[in-house]
Amino acid sequence: MRLEKIETFVVANPPPRHGGRYFIFLRLTTACGITGVGEIYNATFGPDLCAAMAVDVFERHFAGSDPHHIERLWRRTYGAGYTLRPDVTVMGVLSGLEMACWDIIGKAADKPVYELLGGKVHERLRSYTYLYPPEGDVYPDPGTPNVYNDPDIAAEVAVRMVENGFTAVKFDPSGPYTIYDGHQPRLEDLERSEQFCKRIREAVGTRADILFGTHGQFTVSGAKRLARRLEKYEPLWFEEPTTPENPADMAEIARYTSIPVATGERLCTKHEFARLLETGAASILQMDLGRVGGLLEAKKIASMAETRQAQIAPHLYCGPVTAAANIQISTCSPNFLILESIGTFDGPYMSVVSTKIDWQEGYVIPPTTPGLGIELNDEVIAANPYTGTELHLDMAREPVVQ
Helix, strand or coil, rough: CCCEEEEEEEEEEECCCCCCEEEEEEEEEECCCCCEEECCCCCCCHHHHHHHHHHHHHHHCCCCCCCCCHHHHHHHHCCCCCCCCCCHHHHHHHHEEEEEEHHHHHHHHHHHHHHHHHCCCCCCCEEEEECCCCCCCCCCCCCCCCCCHHHHHHHHHHHHHHHHHHCEEEECCCCCCCCCCECCCCCHHHEEEEEEHHHHHHHCCCEEEEEEEECECHHHHHHHHHHHHHHHCCCCCEECCCCCHHHHHHHHHHHCCCCCCCCCCCCHHHHHHHHHHHHHHCCCCCCCCCCCCCCHHHHHHHHHHCCCCEEEEECCCCCCCHHHHHHHHHHCCECCCCCCCCCCHHHHHHHCCCCCEEEEEECCCCCCCCCCCCCCCHHHHHEEEECCCCCCCEEECCCCCC
8 A cells, every 4th residue: 555645625614613714634545546634733834835835745755655654654754854853833744644644544444543543442522612602693892792701691601502412611711812921810811710610610510510721821920820719610620821832830830729730732742742741730631633743643642641640632623634533532542531522513614524523412422434534525625715814823912911
């Protein structure tokens, strides 16, 4: 079996655009006609450039190779150009290519990928969702009360999600995040954050966990001030309280608070996650399969985490191909905690693929189809090219004024 062809697709995420502005997909084809799909989670360059990078990497390191040789292909790419260090752009491209190889391997073996990475551990996967605006209110005016700034509205949406079957909901009301972080939380941010936890806890009781998200915007002391106010509401986690460069800073917060610290969406490779574990910075690792280095790298990270009593909760703020990869790694990992979902994996978000993700009453049911269990919908993708100039995600460019 030999890899012969690559195709790339940059597709605009249909409204309401939960999961980002666009998705970067790729498809590999072998000489014997087996195809595999992958997704690149890369926000550092424009998506067309990232797609071109995937073509370049494929032609240099993957073309003509046996897709089973994951370790060899991974090391060729990781070490290209005299690097051998974590690089978020390279790893995003490599993740998509590696993911597609596993899809091919699974199809050739007539097995889901999780059966080839240790086998099924979990019959179903608990999932959570962000609290999104009600349907039809895609991006509400920030100057008006909405689910992002009003704790009572957020509590109403949380109840609706619990009634739909979710046993965990996430929200991030702790204020702006900028390229100048970290900063001290403003008093209004502290008060809003506590009121969100208070109102949502009162509304859902013990029917659901509450997951408190931040985006690394605080100093160590600022994160401690915020954690102290939230502890009484028993969040399942305090997400990325400081920027990801220095795990020792985050470890100081983890030692200070009883709330479990979760992090990892901006990290890649086993090496960056090893530093989290070595310092005790987090007990919940949120690797993103479209960025971390692919499925085998994620499996290695999950295994490393087992040795420190840490759990995994794969991150998802991209398309359904990465969602499918997250499902595969979660199914075969004993220390899986919870899976991020985009709502209930239905509606416009899933229109770019021709297969479904089976979500039932708060849980994802692992697929039994070979490979990743997902296929691209070429017709929808062709009809929705991304023509914008914005990156997948952006932070504010001015410091927070206290």
